[in-house]
Amino acid sequence: MSGNENCNESDRDRSGLPGWTYCSDALFDLEAEELFRRRWQFVCHANELREIGSFKTIDRVNERGFVIRDQDDKIRAFHNLCMHRGSRVLGDSEGICKRAIFCPYHGWSYNFDGTVRGIPNKDSFGDVNFSKMGLKPLEMEIWHGLIFVRFKRSNQKAVSEILARFDDETGLYKIKNMVPVKGSGWLEVLDANWKSVRDVDNEGYHVPQAHPALFDLYGQNYEDEPFVKGTSRSIGTFNGRPSKKWSVKSYRKILDNNNWLNLPKLQSCSWVYMGMFPNFVLGLYPDCVIYYYEYPLSANKTIQQGGVLKHREETRENRLARYLSGRIDRDTAREDQMLVVWSSEAVKSSAFSGICLSDLESGVKTYHDHLREILPVVRMKDEPTGKPLSQINSSLLRKELTSV
Ligand code: FES
Numbered sequence: 001m002s003g004n005e006n007c008n009e010s011d012r013d014r015s016g017l018p019g020w021t022y023c024s025d026a027l028f029d030l031e032a033e034e035l036f037r038r039r040w041q042f043v044c045h046a047n048e049l050r051e052i053g054s055f056k057t058i059d060r061v062n063e064r065g066f067v068i069r070d071q072d073d074k075i076r077a078f079h080n081l082c083m084h085r086g087s088r089v090l091g092d093s094e095g096i097c098k099r100a101i102f103c104p105y106h107g108w109s110y111n112f113d114g115t116v117r118g119i120p121n122k123d124s125f126g127d128v129n130f131s132k133m134g135l136k137p138l139e140m141e142i143w144h145g146l147i148f149v150r151f152k153r154s155n156q157k158a159v160s161e162i163l164a165r166f167d168d169e170t171g172l173y174k175i176k177n178m179v180p181v182k183g184s185g186w187l188e189v190l191d192a193n194w195k196s197v198r199d200v201d202n203e204g205y206h207v208p209q210a211h212p213a214l215f216d217l218y219g220q221n222y223e224d225e226p227f228v229k230g231t232s233r234s235i236g237t238f239n240g241r242p243s244k245k246w247s248v249k250s251y252r253k254i255l256d257n258n259n260w261l262n263l264p265k266l267q268s269c270s271w272v273y274m275g276m277f278p279n280f281v282l283g284l285y286p287d288c289v290i291y292y293y294e295y296p297l298s299a300n301k302t303i304q305q306g307g308v309l310k311h312r313e314e315t316r317e318n319r320l321a322r323y324l325s326g327r328i329d330r331d332t333a334r335e336d337q338m339l340v341v342w343s344s345e346a347v348k349s350s351a352f353s354g355i356c357l358s359d360l361e362s363g364v365k366t367y368h369d370h371l372r373e374i375l376p377v378v379r380m381k382d383e384p385t386g387k388p389l390s391q392i393n394s395s396l397l398r399k400e401l402t403s404v
């Protein structure tokens, strides 16, 4: 079993995943399949696809997809893979297609509903049935205006079912009507395992030490609820005492005098975070909504991405508050990135003997519990050898099933 050598038997729950799980190429392959291909991945807000032909692409663990607004104003999702020779049909991360989707390789074209539209030198293909060669659709779901896709089917529930407990609270913020803030999209490539990004994000125990601005905003009023059935919620209610930093003080002053959405008392002075396993976080602020997510490129390289949504009609004060919350968030993200890299490096050190979690880090523990349930192989103290990791994991899963 996994475990920090300094945690005794009764403290086993305080041990996180063993070090090898943060640097194993074989585990990366398994995670790619089970967590990133088979589980919902966020793409963008529906209002980012403003007109017919607007598209946005998504890349995850060797999978490529895109969402597009079709002629009937309906949003559709497809694999970004030409049925001729497999080129990307959309090379840019976002844009607008005029009339059709043209593959940049040999110029096959597709309608926005994915059907084949035109084939250059069609006769040279003999009697190929092009009516069966449309783009392959992707499973897609839109929740409060947020678009999610899934590259492979799994037993994971629909997004609306997974996030059902957040429906009412999310509804307060009218996210469906929001629009993306131009230029707010950000992307960082981190030399770290993706789980280190999640571990740092899954607990607020580090806020007083690592995030001066955030601590100035919340004080001690920050609470992480554990991960339950694939979702988590954290809430930071603004400090009872006056804030010291200029940006935080100014932010709170604006919010003291404005409640643009008529939010209930608690939400009008809090930042609420909602997480969906394995990698999506939505931040509900009184002035705007933020989102972020991370995904691995390899066992030790991770991309972290995010953006900001704003209300369509924004007052001057709302705009200023959003600018200030963005400043606090930018500082926080920078501070976290350093911690992520250091945690990820640690597992390779000869001195690393596992981690030891406090009760305030239950978000990390319960997230690891989710991983241990889906990938029981991560409970092993050392990386197993001899057989492929996926095979060992499958037999552990089978054993669990038969022992129930
Ligand atoms: S690969 Fe797309 S047209 Fe040839």
Ligand SMILES: [Fe+2]
Binding pocket: 200, 201, 206, 210, 211, 332, 336
């Ligand atoms: Fe943090």
